[in-house]
Amino acid sequence: MLTLPQSYVDEMIAHAREDVPNECCGIIAADGAGAAAKLYRALNAEASPYRYNVDPKDLLRIYRDIDDNDWDVMVIYHSHTHTEAYPSPTDTRLAAWPDAYYVIVSLEDDATPVVRAFTITDGEVTEEELAVS
Amino acid sequence: MKVTVYIPTPFRQMTGNRASIEVPGETIAEVLDNLDQQFPGVHDLIYSAQHKIPAHINIYVNNQEISALNGDATALASGDQVAIIPAISGGAGDDDSSTASAAAGGALTAEQVTRYSRHIIMPQVGSAGQRKILGSKVLMVGAGGLGSPVALYLALAGVGTLGIVDFDVVDLTNLQRQILHQNDDIGRPKVDSAKETLNAYNPDVNVVTHEAPLTSDNAMEIIGQYDIVVNGADNFPARYLVNDACVFLKKPLVDGSILLFEGQATVYKPGAGCYRCLFPAPPPPGLVPSCAEAGVLGALCGLVGSIQASETLKLILGIGDSLNGRLLIVDALGMDMRLLRLRRDPNCVVCGDNPTVTELIDYDAFCGGASTGANAAAQVGA
Numbered sequence: 001m002l003t004l005p006q007s008y009v010d011e012m013i014a015h016a017r018e019d020v021p022n023e024c025c026g027i028i029a030a031d032g033a034g035a036a037a038k039l040y041r042a043l044n045a046e047a048s049p050y051r052y053n054v055d056p057k058d059l060l061r062i063y064r065d066i067d068d069n070d071w072d073v074m075v076i077y078h079s080h081t082h083t084e085a086y087p088s089p090t091d092t093r094l095a096a097w098p099d100a101y102y103v104i105v106s107l108e109d110d111a112t113p114v115v116r117a118f119t120i121t122d123g124e125v126t127e128e129e130l131a132v133s
Numbered sequence: 134m135k136v137t138v139y140i141p142t143p144f145r146q147m148t149g150n151r152a153s154i155e156v157p158g159e160t161i162a163e164v165l166d167n168l169d170q171q172f173p174g175v176h177d178l179i180y181s182a183q184h185k186i187p188a189h190i191n192i193y194v195n196n197q198e199i200s201a202l203n204g205d206a207t208a209l210a211s212g213d214q215v216a217i218i219p220a221i222s223g224g225a226g227d228d229d230s231s232t233a234s235a236a237a238g239g240a241l242t243a244e245q246v247t248r249y250s251r252h253i254i255m256p257q258v259g260s261a262g263q264r265k266i267l268g269s270k271v272l273m274v275g276a277g278g279l280g281s282p283v284a285l286y287l288a289l290a291g292v293g294t295l296g297i298v299d300f301d302v303v304d305l306t307n308l309q310r311q312i313l314h315q316n317d318d319i320g321r322p323k324v325d326s327a328k329e330t331l332n333a334y335n336p337d338v339n340v341v342t343h344e345a346p347l348t349s350d351n352a353m354e355i356i357g358q359y360d361i362v363v364n365g366a367d368n369f370p371a372r373y374l375v376n377d378a379c380v381f382l383k384k385p386l387v388d389g390s391i392l393l394f395e396g397q398a399t400v401y402k403p404g405a406g407c408y409r410c411l412f413p414a415p416p417p418p419g420l421v422p423s424c425a426e427a428g429v430l431g432a433l434c435g436l437v438g439s440i441q442a443s444e445t446l447k448l449i450l451g452i453g454d455s456l457n458g459r460l461l462i463v464d465a466l467g468m469d470m471r472l473l474r475l476r477r478d479p480n481c482v483v484c485g486d487n488p489t490v491t492e493l494i495d496y497d498a499f500c501g502g503a504s505t506g507a508n509a510a511a512q513v514g515a
Contacts, residue, residue, distance in 0.1 A: 051224035096219035
């Protein structure tokens with residue numbers, strides 16, 4: 001189960017809305033106890049409504065910061081602007097972080113964003129419960 | 134010269150949980166090779182089956198991503214900081230036309246793992262082998278008796294790009310054996326019917342249709358787009374044309390033919406003999422009948438076609454002993470199989486030591502005229 005404070009969920013939705021029509025992406029780090037420690041908005045190098053790719057330089061910066069703090073990459077989030085909050089074949093194929101939660105914010109229904117969490121290991125998608133604290 | 138390589142947490146299981154490692158090397162490629170020496174398995178994690186660094190791995194030299202530098206040939210200086218971080222990417226996707234080809238370098242999707250599980254669980258295939266199949270490009274010459282079972286099994290196996298060249302339309306006499314086509318397809322171009330059938334079985338496969346006769350004008354261009362060619366041609370000019378083009382383009386050719394109750398199959402690998410080593414000249418016109426003239430047992434197509442499909446998959450996977458250098462002769466009436474040894478002929482006019490045919494010729498004229506040294510054992514049917 002993934003537990004995130006309401007403020008983190010709100011921040012992901014806000015980021016998704018700001019980046020419309022493109023997909024947004026970012027990373028949430030967790031401390032040693034598994035509690036959310038920081039949300040990093042990342043630059044989508046693809047700047048595309050259909051693809052995201054955390055800009056390599058931005059990724060290195062964020063990753064170094066997380067590692068220097070002895071945190072872990074807990075959540076990798078991105079938005080789907082016109083499809084449901086479920087990993088697409090592209091998401092599944094490119095998922096290279098088996099220990100992270102993949103969180104997808106769907107703006108399919110603009111008025112009621114949907115946020116769901118998954119793990120993706122060796123091409124297999126498992127939905128994880130998302131608890132908001 | 135040594136550089137420091139920074140390993141992120143997803144990869145630290147490979148390095149005994151060490152975050153940074155001193156590795157010798159003049160270039161990124163050397164550093165990665167040396168890293169693999171120290172920690173076997175790193176190579177498989179970082180390189181794709183095609184030995185390329187896939188887009189989902191970012192490698193940095195002093196905070197610069199190497200795709201902005203010189204790729205894995207990027208030169209290093211002593212004390213440089215190298216970092217390897219899996220990319221974070223994905224997206225809803227605008228279409229999935231790239232799925233099969235991209236899968237060659239990346240992970241299999243959940244659906245692919247399930248679909249191909251009976252192949253993947255075999256140690257000779259595995260997920261690495263399945264990715265090779267998904268990344269392969271095979272050209273099927275003919276969508277008839279042999280082309281049907283070959284294309285069907287290759288499509289089911291997940292061959293990523295399957296080209297089909299045929300200019301015929303489906304007619305009623307085809308339906309006794311050509312399992313790509315059905316009653317409702319009569320009158321349709323065979324390539325259209327074939328593509329529809331193959332994609333109904335496996336939408337993963339990119340079926341590329343070439344609705345034209347293969348000729349000396351287009352053969353090099355069409356065959357050049359593929360890794361392996363499978364022969365299901367039904368006439369001698371096409372067989373010599375495909376053979377010669379494969380020799381010139383250095384493409385392996387998986388050959389097969391059928392007539393009456395008898396079939397033949399073999400594999401010609403570049404530099405190891407060709408169809409002309411076995412049959413230097415076509416038989417005189419009329420000596421060897423075609424299937425239309427003499428008939429063919431429909432089920433024989435499945436027998437020989439499955440052998441061709443098996444040989445093709447073995448070539449893609451690089452496993453087993455290929456039929457290269459051996460001609461398999463199947464007699465369905467006596468249900469007997471024989472293997473004949475084949476040797477490359479050093480005097481062969483296309484693949485011999487001093488070839489005299491170095492470009493495609495007029496094959497209708499070649500097969501239509503009187504010939505010497507004709508071999509009536511050659512089969513033409515498909």
